Amino acid sequence: MLVTGIEILRHAHENNYAVGAFNVNNMEIVQAIIEAAEETNSPVILQASQGGLKYAGVEYIAALGKLAAHKAKVPVALHLDHGTDFQQIMLCIRHGFSSVMIDGSKYGLEENIAITKKVIEVAHAVGVSVEAELGKIGGTEDDIVVDEREATFTDPKEAKIFVDETNVDYLAVAVGTAHGVYKGEPELDFDRIKTIKEMVNIPLVLHGSSGVPDESIKRAVSLGINKINIDTDLRIAFATAIKDFLADNPDNIDPRKILGPAKKAMKEVIKKKMELFGSVGRA
């Protein structure tokens, strides 16, 4: 069933576990996520970035996501990831997304609050949940590029002001992760997660979670992370499986045979993440 993001994340927040939010760009990725969620009885969030929407079209992604959610035996939210454009966010709401992110992290606190409030006024009026971001998460996520030197951690006091003023449903925090493939091992600021959680008491979101060691993820969840975004790890599984298949079967031209192993590989990765995040059996 299709549910709002906050329905899924409120339960995770109250019961101290996290739900995976996996990036989708095509049917095989959607199916891999839903099959993994059903087989592990996990709630799940399908999310599309602006790049994903540009690639597939908002109508296709919305139709795929809603069909998958309606057919699924587990709760599914359809979420816009890193929305930076007010009109596109409205378009997603119009097409039935049940959750949207307004990423105003490139602005100062006041402007980020103002743009977030503007989105929330409309989204909440029609029952759509909202994620915002405070602090700047480093790395590259499609067309959003934040240089390492520009990345800034979330200030807990600012987080408190931000949440009080906007009434946002869940907050993405910058605590040491970055988008894309890590060069070294990421070091998370666990004290910061703990302090922010105590001060805002709403679900917190971890971006750039691919490649973060399992132990760090577990600790982050125990301290209050409730939504964990994964894109790069699915891309790696997808591309590796296709390369391996074509290396073994260079003459095969059947898209079903080529994409089948990719879907299977992504599904295995997703199931492991669900186990790690603690969402298994929570549907």
Ligand code: G3H
């Ligand atoms: O918004 C999406 C994520 O933060 C994905 O990050 O590609 O490092 O897994 P990742």
Ligand code: ZN
């Ligand atoms: Zn992100």
